Amino acid sequence: MASITRALRPLTRAAATFPRSIRPAFSRTAPQMRCLSATAPRREIDISEIPPTPISHLSDTEAMMADSVSKFAQDVILPKVRDMDEAESMDPAVVEQLFEQGLMGIEIPEEYGGSGMNFTSAIIAIEELARVDPSVSVLCDVHNTLCNTAILKYGSEKLKKEWLPRLATNTVGSFCLSEPVSGSDAFALATKATRTENGYKINGGKMWITNSVEANFFIVFANLDPSKKYKGITAFIVEKGTPGFSIAKKEKKLGIRASSTCVINFDDVEVPKDNLLGNEFEGYKYAIGLLNEGRIGIAAQMTGLALGAFENAAGYTWNDRKQFGQLIGEFQGMQHQMAQAWTEIQAARAMVYNAARKKEAGEDFVMDAAMAKLFASQVAAKVAGSAVEWMGGMGFVREGLAEKYFRDSKIGAIYEGTSNIQLTTIARHLQKTYTK
Template identity: 80%
Template sequence: MYTPVTDAEFTTVSFLEISSSYLLRLLSATPRRLYDISEIPPTPITHLSDTETAMQETVSKFAKEVILPKVRDMDEAENMDPALVEQLFEQGFMGVEIPEEYGGTGANFTSAIIAIEELARVDPSVSVMVDVHNTLVNTAITKWGTNQLKKKFLPRLATDTVGSFCLSEPVSGSDAFKLATKATETSDGFKISGGKMWITNAMESGFFIVFANLDPSKGYRGITAFIVEKGTKGFEIAKKEKKLGIKASSTCVLSFDDVEIPKENLLGERGQGYKYAIGILNEGRIGIAAQMTGLALGAWENAVNYVWNDRKQFGQFVGEFQGMQHQIAQSYTEIAAARALVYNAARKKEAGEDFVRDAAMAKLFASQVAGRVSGLAVEWMGGMGFVREGLAEKFWRDSKIGAIYEGTSNIQLNTIAKLLQKDYTTSG
């Protein structure tokens, strides 16, 4: 059974070790299965299994004790501490859903969502690194990789190699399938030429899933997924972007100049890349939504601790004024609503149900709440919220990306409306 980790033990005990005894899990990330739930008592959406609770407690402790002291320095330097990246692997946070046989934790999707949320309460930059690595990269290899690819790469992705998901290009952002990057078949494998933009984790990554068009005559149906390793001839990081927020998270421009890869580095089937990308991004949006709820909660907690315990005006704590209390209560209610959407989408995904609309709603609303709450938190704290000494202004800057990456808010609205219209339009 799970034993709480003491301060003295924390440096040597990881979630990977804690979770290894949980061979039976309440939920899993496997495809749809039918359950007889007639004997199962109703539970809250946010009810956690023992494994999920262990994940939440372990990540929360790690974030506060290990990440928090580094947050401001990493943000100012616009760089992720390499030692911290190593610790994320050591703790098992980079291989949450990877099966134990490949060195991963073997936990479920909701466990990954919990980790992402808890990390974002302290640093959304670290959170998005873990998010993209787990929900996009690891999932893609687990779902569509051959046994050979799984054996070769999953142990590395679980223990020491960061991964990137390379889809976006200069002219294909929201319209993700207007790809200009091309792949041609050779006698030994494939050759990739083109460029990618806005690629998360690129500076830290040794492993890249690259989408390129293998047959442009078929349009988006020619898009195919490939694996490119760092150091491959002709592949380089052309530029690291300087950003408004999540500055410690690297975002880069990639260049592919006749990059040759072996035929076994084809991921999945030819021409199925567009389907893979759509499916993976739907899951990834739940991860981004969790990043935003964690961010909102972190900003809220940081601010209320200040206005209820430190900041006084007119002889009383600022947080005791009714006008302030109403804003605090409203903000927490919105956070709770956003979290309910996130956990519901995660649970539906695990149950094998259609979760596309739920994921879109969760990402849309969570990013809106993160922006509102983090902005108000700066105002609640006054001057201390505006200076870079604390975390308030950073949470607000970090929140802006939530409405942009892995599908803008307008794209989420389009998706939600389209699916609603389908359900409510009568035929004939």
């Protein structure tokens, strides 16, 4: 299969694009106008004469990305989904093909070997992958929205030249923030860094680390000066195989089983000076900013999951399962449930794409990202649970994917900020707005 992003590059370079709608949930009909959301950040251009367009519209490049990733997921990933889930392991061939398709370097500029596309294109890819397998989706999500973005935003030119070509073509990234006693309170982390003659030394441990089996590149947050509390946190680049680095335990999980989640230990791990990410004592700011963007990715994973669960069940209820002499999808009670579910999916998707567009436009998107992740995870859990019931016994057995979507949906309310953390973020923004 030819590279998805290579085929889309001529369109990406086009001076103007025409909008198309988010596949396939909205009408394909598009007005002949320039799509605001596909432009450069607003602060860099004059947008006063550009007519606004619905957030449901995609540029030609984005629409082709959706179609291409959907086909890739159906043809390449779907046949392996059940086996990977049962084995609780990611097929290395799937990871290799994600790189071959350009899906691991979506926002990395072409000069570094990446696809040079926009943030919304990454969100589209994450959603389409989750439609088939949320485990593959989160591997791609963390790699793109957290790891690649961290180097693009905060890496020195030396780090960019060293790592971006590898991250775009053959090296999986991992983001190491959480610890056993610092989950939601991420900045209570106990992993410490000390200065040495040649750089730094890291000691401590991390927990719940996504991509840790597949990754060779790790962004590690450690406290360089505990007296400063969270303001002492600093970010470093650590390679797998560095002496003192070890993966201690692979978790056995309820859902997203093919996605590796491990405990990582650091025992006098030497880090050269050049592997400092950004500046000392600014790691907490980097982590906050990266997680705000990453939450849009998790929200897209959840809307993709909800779509996959719905479509899987809808096909069964309107084509196969009969009760009392008719297809169960023809009963009004069932139709009302499905109509409600579809409405909520589209509401969640609108929030996800709005947050992505605001991020691209250079606007404040923090509350939008929190709302999108909160609501999308709620919708995913509700729809995936309902889909099991719509399918009856066939939804409960492991022969199909309904029960897997249901299990996979639970993580959306937990990682990259629990639902309660999102509610707190939203409430703080509201309080700031309405306090006189």
